[in-house]
Every structure is written in structure tokens, then in C-alpha cells.
Amino acid sequence: MVEQTTAWDAIFRRQGNVWTRPQEDMPRLLDALLAKGAKTLLDLGCGTGRHVVYFAQHGLSVHGLDNSPEGLRLTEQALREAGLAAHLHLQAMYDPLPYGDDSFDAIIAVQVIHHARIATIKQLIGELERVLRPSGTIFVSVSGVRDQGTRFEEIEPGTLVPLDGREAGLPHHFFTPDELREVFGRFDDVDVHLDSTKHYCLLASKPA
Numbered sequence: 001m002v003e004q005t006t007a008w009d010a011i012f013r014r015q016g017n018v019w020t021r022p023q024e025d026m027p028r029l030l031d032a033l034l035a036k037g038a039k040t041l042l043d044l045g046c047g048t049g050r051h052v053v054y055f056a057q058h059g060l061s062v063h064g065l066d067n068s069p070e071g072l073r074l075t076e077q078a079l080r081e082a083g084l085a086a087h088l089h090l091q092a093m094y095d096p097l098p099y100g101d102d103s104f105d106a107i108i109a110v111q112v113i114h115h116a117r118i119a120t121i122k123q124l125i126g127e128l129e130r131v132l133r134p135s136g137t138i139f140v141s142v143s144g145v146r147d148q149g150t151r152f153e154e155i156e157p158g159t160l161v162p163l164d165g166r167e168a169g170l171p172h173h174f175f176t177p178d179e180l181r182e183v184f185g186r187f188d189d190v191d192v193h194l195d196s197t198k199h200y201c202l203l204a205s206k207p208a
């Protein structure tokens, strides 16, 4: 299995900003956050910063965490070009998160938390619950539908490692909607849908 820092860092060094436009649910999420008076947002696995810039542009105080130095360098560059600032942190997300309890009004993790075995993902969700404030909003998107053209090795039920392609060697846990609801079972107002890139998206809130 490829070590994940190396894999994404190498992709970003090779390809730069892999995505530039925000994921399609972000405008609706932004409206909902502004309506709730949200001020602080954590972008877990922020990559090259498309969402860090988007939410900072709309007045939120944004924290971005990623273990790719190149991703954070490109995020910083994008922020500078837009005349914005954010708090960026280089760290593996499976270590305890460097934030206090109830720190954020909102958390997003777009195409990030599925890059591990299910036990590790569940542990991370516990950390996300800890740093999200009561009634805070969480949005995650995860792998849902397997690319038929890719060959995989299954390392545990539902967790597959692509044998070729850009993400070769990177574990992906493929969720069903029910399993995604189950791992976020401690959250309220859970909504799950499939986006146009075939990732399941979960929107939920931490109990008040």
C-alpha cells in the first residue's frame, strides 16, 4: 500500500490544482451556514484549497488540515492571490486533531475520510464529533461507486486498493448509504445523496 502523504503529495506536485471549482453542494451549504450564523469552518483534507478559498471569500474563519506539504503550499498561494488568509495545519488526520472540543461551527471533508480502513474511519469520526460544536454542521463526501475500469485488491470487506490509475495503492473504503448513516449514527438531521462525481455526500448536525 502506498503511504498516503506521498501519494497525494506526488499527485499535487505532478498535476497542481487537480480541482479548482468547489464541489457542487458547497453553494447550498454556504447559504445554510450563513443563515445559521456560522463563523468557523474546518476543511479536513483541504488538498490544494479550493474550499478553503471559497469559504474564506465568504467571510468564514477557515482552518485547513492536510498531510500534503504541496497541497498546503498551493492553498497558501491561492489564498495569497485572492488576498485572503486562513489557518493551515500540516498533519495526518488520523492523529488526534490539534483543536479543542467544540471548536468549529462547521466541518467539511470532501473526498477524504474514505482513504482508510473502516476502524480508522470510525475513530476519525469520533474526533470530528469532538471538535464540532453542539448543533454544528458536518458535510463529508466519500467513495460510493467503484470505477468499473479500475482493478482493485480488497484488503477487508468494502475497503479496496486500486492496482492502477492515479490513485494506485491508496486504500478506499466504498460506503453504502446505509453504512454511511450508521457510522454517523450519533449525529442528527442526517441526509445522504449521491453527487455527480459518484461520491456519497452526508450532511448532518451534532446534537445540541
Ligand SMILES: C[S@@+](CC[C@H](N)C(=O)[O-])C[C@H]1O[C@@H](n2cnc3c(N)ncnc32)[C@H](O)[C@@H]1O
Residues within 6 Å of the ligand: 004, 005, 008, 009, 019, 044, 045, 046, 047, 048, 049, 050, 051, 065, 066, 067, 068, 071, 091, 092, 093, 094, 109, 110, 111, 112, 115
Ligand atoms: C481527493 S483529495 C481531496 C482534496 C480536497 N478535499 C478537495 O475536495 O479539493 C484527498 C485529500 O486528503 C488528504 N489526505 C489523505 N489522507 C490524509 C491523511 N491521512 N491525513 C491528512 N490528509 C490526508 C490528501 O492529501 C488530499 O489532499
